[in-house]
Amino acid sequence: MTFEKHILCIGAGYVGGPTMAMIAFKCPRYKVTVVDINPGRIAEWNSDHLPIYEPGLDEIVRATRGKNLFFSTDIEKGIRESEIIFVSVNTPTKTFGAGAGMAADLQYWDKTARQIRTYATSNKIIVEKSTLPVKTAQAMKRILTSEANGIRFDVLSNPEFLAEGTAVRDLEKPDRVLIGSTQTPNGLRARDVLVEIYANWVSKDRIITSNIWSSELSKLVANAFLAQRVSSINSISALCEKADADIEEVARAVGMDSRVGGRFLNASVGFGGSCFKKDILNLVYLCRYYDLKEVADYWEGVVKINDYQKDRFLLKILDALFNTLADKRICLFGFAFKADTGDTRESPAIFVARQLIEEKARVVITDPKALKNAMKDMEGVAGDIAYVEDPYVACEGCTAIAVMTEWRTYAALDYERIYRTMAKPAFIFDGRNILDHRKLFEIGFNVFPIGKPSLTHF
Numbered sequence: 001m002t003f004e005k006h007i008l009c010i011g012a013g014y015v016g017g018p019t020m021a022m023i024a025f026k027c028p029r030y031k032v033t034v035v036d037i038n039p040g041r042i043a044e045w046n047s048d049h050l051p052i053y054e055p056g057l058d059e060i061v062r063a064t065r066g067k068n069l070f071f072s073t074d075i076e077k078g079i080r081e082s083e084i085i086f087v088s089v090n091t092p093t094k095t096f097g098a099g100a101g102m103a104a105d106l107q108y109w110d111k112t113a114r115q116i117r118t119y120a121t122s123n124k125i126i127v128e129k130s131t132l133p134v135k136t137a138q139a140m141k142r143i144l145t146s147e148a149n150g151i152r153f154d155v156l157s158n159p160e161f162l163a164e165g166t167a168v169r170d171l172e173k174p175d176r177v178l179i180g181s182t183q184t185p186n187g188l189r190a191r192d193v194l195v196e197i198y199a200n201w202v203s204k205d206r207i208i209t210s211n212i213w214s215s216e217l218s219k220l221v222a223n224a225f226l227a228q229r230v231s232s233i234n235s236i237s238a239l240c241e242k243a244d245a246d247i248e249e250v251a252r253a254v255g256m257d258s259r260v261g262g263r264f265l266n267a268s269v270g271f272g273g274s275c276f277k278k279d280i281l282n283l284v285y286l287c288r289y290y291d292l293k294e295v296a297d298y299w300e301g302v303v304k305i306n307d308y309q310k311d312r313f314l315l316k317i318l319d320a321l322f323n324t325l326a327d328k329r330i331c332l333f334g335f336a337f338k339a340d341t342g343d344t345r346e347s348p349a350i351f352v353a354r355q356l357i358e359e360k361a362r363v364v365i366t367d368p369k370a371l372k373n374a375m376k377d378m379e380g381v382a383g384d385i386a387y388v389e390d391p392y393v394a395c396e397g398c399t400a401i402a403v404m405t406e407w408r409t410y411a412a413l414d415y416e417r418i419y420r421t422m423a424k425p426a427f428i429f430d431g432r433n434i435l436d437h438r439k440l441f442e443i444g445f446n447v448f449p450i451g452k453p454s455l456t457h458f
């Protein structure tokens with residue numbers, strides 16, 4: 001079969017895999033290839049056990065793989081044969097040198113640009129899919145055009161807004177697709193090629209275009225605004241606990257103002273995920289770089305409140321359990337950073353589990369999808385840690401349960417049965433406010449929600 005377009009994606013991760021699977025699914029006339037330097041990851045994409053858990057993803061991969069969707073380690077061939085290259089490699093926070101702990105580590109990005117330059121034999125449109133500091137496209141263009149080989153590279157910014165756990169739905173019905181380009185005739189022509197790809201399933205009024213720097217910056221700002229909402233509600237949850245107010249009632253009252261909106265106002269043990277913290281720190285670094293101290297401090301506050309919320313949760317457990325956790329078994333319900341994913345990157349559960357071990361508690365971790373990643377996260381932590389799939393078995397003999405992830409299954413468990421098997425007095429710390437607190441109290445638990453008065457039998 002001859003394909004109308006040949007699309008390549010470099011980076012087969014949480015973004016590259018699902019995004020390309022959706023393009024292949026919606027555009028059978030395009031050949032879509034996803035490459036990665038990690039052969040293990042590519043082997044998993046080619047197997048029955050995909051490397052990431054995402055509701056609905058198995059189905060679209062099964063429908064397209066081997067037909068117009070291909071996963072491969074042959075980066076050179078991929079680059080040679082495609083006219084459009086999405087770059088979706090990881091851009092973690094730098095851990096060394098200047099900007100350590102704040103700036104984006106662009107080494108994978110830089111290497112990819114050089115690979116493209118080395119192997120390209122014809123003109124290419126390069127699409128920045130990764131989240132990047134503003135002005136990265138300029139650096140990319142400079143690397144790509146540093147050898148006078150007559151090949152034209154047009155660089156576009158097309159940040160991804162999908163959230164994990166809802167990636168397939170977000171990709172199928174995005175709130176918007178953003179495409180940034182230079183305003184030159186070549187830049188605008190490249191932009192139109194990308195618009196045409198998305199227009200196969202996204203209505204034109206949801207495909208917005210902008211200049212390339214606005215596009216790069218919008219992605220960082222979108223994540224900063226979302227995280228800011230979580231930190232705002234979490235900061236107020238601390239006040240609610242002091243003032244006998246209920247954070248859910250406050251959130252409902254505030255969110256019903258249509259100017260504010262009710263979504264993304266769930267108080268929690270803190271936000272996690274690979275991007276919120278990284279992208280805000282990146283924004284803060286950029287502001288400092290441009291000498292905008294007040295702006296940098298303002299946004300850094302979002303990360304500080306998140307750290308404060310995680311600390312507060314741990315101190316609440318310590319305080320409620322009579323200021324000693326030594327030898328007490330504590331069960332963590334959930335380890336993923338949110339429900340419907342196995343991803344544990346920056347999960348608040350990592351912080352809580354490590355701190356519990358510091359306090360010499362015995363930690364039992366249960367999660368329907370994230371136990372493998374939890375084991376990796378806790379590797380090298382010396383202490384008593386058990387990983388148990390069945391939540392009923394996991395909390396046997398435990399003094400406390402701490403809900404870390406809002407998996408729906410945890411709300412539906414038989415807590416009378418659980419209570420009978422636990423050490424007494426038994427405690428529940430609901431870090432996601434998903435349980436029926438009154439009912440748990442009546443069963444006999446001492447209950448500590450977030451941003452609501454605790455219910456205790458003492």
Ligand code: NAD
Pocket residue numbers: 010011012013014015016035036037038041075088089090091108109111112129130131132160161162163164274275
């Ligand atoms: P990831 O770590 O899951 O995947 C990145 C992949 O790139 C890895 O498999 C890695 O092996 C591969 N890679 C690195 N260097 C390479 C190279 N030179 N050649 C080929 N492959 C290479 O990361 P992710 O979560 O998919 O995130 C990718 C980017 O998308 C980041 O910039 C992130 O901020 C952004 N983003 C992520 C999400 C999300 O939900 N995870 C959402 C929106 C945007």
Ligand code: UGA
Pocket residue numbers: 131160161162163164165223226230263264265266267268269270271272273274275276337338339
């Ligand atoms: C987030 C954004 O929602 C996406 O738009 C963006 O593309 C992505 O980051 C990215 O750039 O990586 P994601 O991190 O996958 O997506 O998940 P979210 O649903 O945003 O949740 C992030 C964290 O905030 C989770 O730990 C979640 O539990 C927490 N959260 C979210 C709350 O504590 N309360 C809320 O009301 C909402």
